Amino acid sequence: MLTRHGLILHVQRDDRLHVSISGNKWRKLKYVLRQALSERATGLLSFGGAWSNHLHALAAAGHALGLPTVGVVRGEPEYAANPTLTDARAWGMALEFVDRQGYRRRHDSGFLAELAARYPGFYLIPEGGSCALALPGVAELWRELPACDRLVLPVASGGTLAGLLSARPERTVITGYAVLKGQGWLADTVCGLHPPAAGDAGWQLRLDHHGGGYAKCRDADRRAIVELSHTLNLPLEPVYSGKAMLGLFRDIEAGHYTSGSHLVFLHTGGLQGARSYTSVKRSGQAK
Structure with a gap:
């Protein structure tokens, strides 16, 4: 699919930073x-x-x-x-x-x-x-990233996105995939953490890929995430990075990204949560 749409995709494996503090x-x-x-x-x-x-x-x-x-x-x-x-x-x-x-x-x-x-x-x-002191730690990520046209990541409480915006290179647009129902308030939260974001045109939120809400994932989406994980040889979970990666590939198929673009996907970790999600699904108590 990436070749067909003329795109290059790299993954920043922040899930490998630490075994427990991911x-x-x-x-x-x-x-x-x-x-x-x-x-x-x-x-x-x-x-x-x-x-x-x-x-x-x-x-x-x-x-x-x-x-x-x-x-x-x-x-x-x-x-x-x-x-x-x-x-x-x-x-x-x-x-x-x-x-x-x-x-x-x-x-x-x-x-x-x-x-x-x-x-x-x-x-x-x-x-x-997600607070003011979280932003500089996140901003240090830019030192480790390759130059790219677009940085893509999952967004929940908004702190990671705000930190990335605080040091965003001019050439790179940031696209955040909301993993919860974030219509309206999520952008306000990001701007509250980093006020200059309100006048920054170099970022956007994709709000239609939350799958029903936080920690909710339809069976068809869950199967698609598992398939993506196997295809990419990349561990994914259905709450954060799995949802965002699925949204990214659906947007690629829909022509949302310009041919010739170099994309970097930020894997934000959280793989431990997949254990809990599976146990909750089995008991029928997913939230």
């Missing part, structure tokens, strides 16, 4: 953790879903640094037995489960103050690790 999580947490250590934080606290790559990576990092970790998890306590949270607990992460209504308070100053009072000295990190 891909964009390693880059986003780099300076956040340095700041926490400089402030002599007594622990780390953050937020995520029951299959969160971010909480998985944070638990591993806290264990390596000798810092206690707390994860505020959207979901029911029964999810503590899934592979992602089992790993997190093994690394010492304490889990607090909240319902969807309670989880919406994660940006509320009053709720954050409550958590700060209950966990004095803990460094609070936003969901997905």
Whole structure:
């Protein structure tokens, strides 16, 4: 297909960065953790879903640094037995489960103050690790990338995209494939993290390839992702990079990318999440 459409595609394998702190999580947490250590934080606290790559990576990092970790998890306590949270607990992460209504308070100053009072000295990190300190770690990726016309990546909380935009070379357009329903608010989130993005014409979001929402994947799409994985000899999961790669190839077939372009796909890691997704699908509880 690539030859037929006159395209060159390379893959940046950030899934190989670290065995536990994978891909964009390693880059986003780099300076956040340095700041926490400089402030002599007594622990780390953050937020995520029951299959969160971010909480998985944070638990591993806290264990390596000798810092206690707390994860505020959207979901029911029964999810503590899934592979992602089992790993997190093994690394010492304490889990607090909240319902969807309670989880919406994660940006509320009053709720954050409550958590700060209950966990004095803990460094609070936003969901997905997406904050101002995450951007410079992500921006360092440009030193490792080949020159290209288009950089393609999956987008969830927006921090990785914002970090890449903060140092985007003029010749490279960035295309983010939303892996959740991000109509409207996702672009606002990216611009909130990196305000100059609002006036930057060198990026776009593809919003029609989320497959029904975060961590949802239709059976036909899942089979297509498995086939792509085999064809490309590239490990993919159905939540982040698999969804984005499938969206990319569908857009290529539809003629969305200009012939002669050199594309680089950023594999952001998160392969551990495929274990949880499979177990959830088998129990009929995919979300």
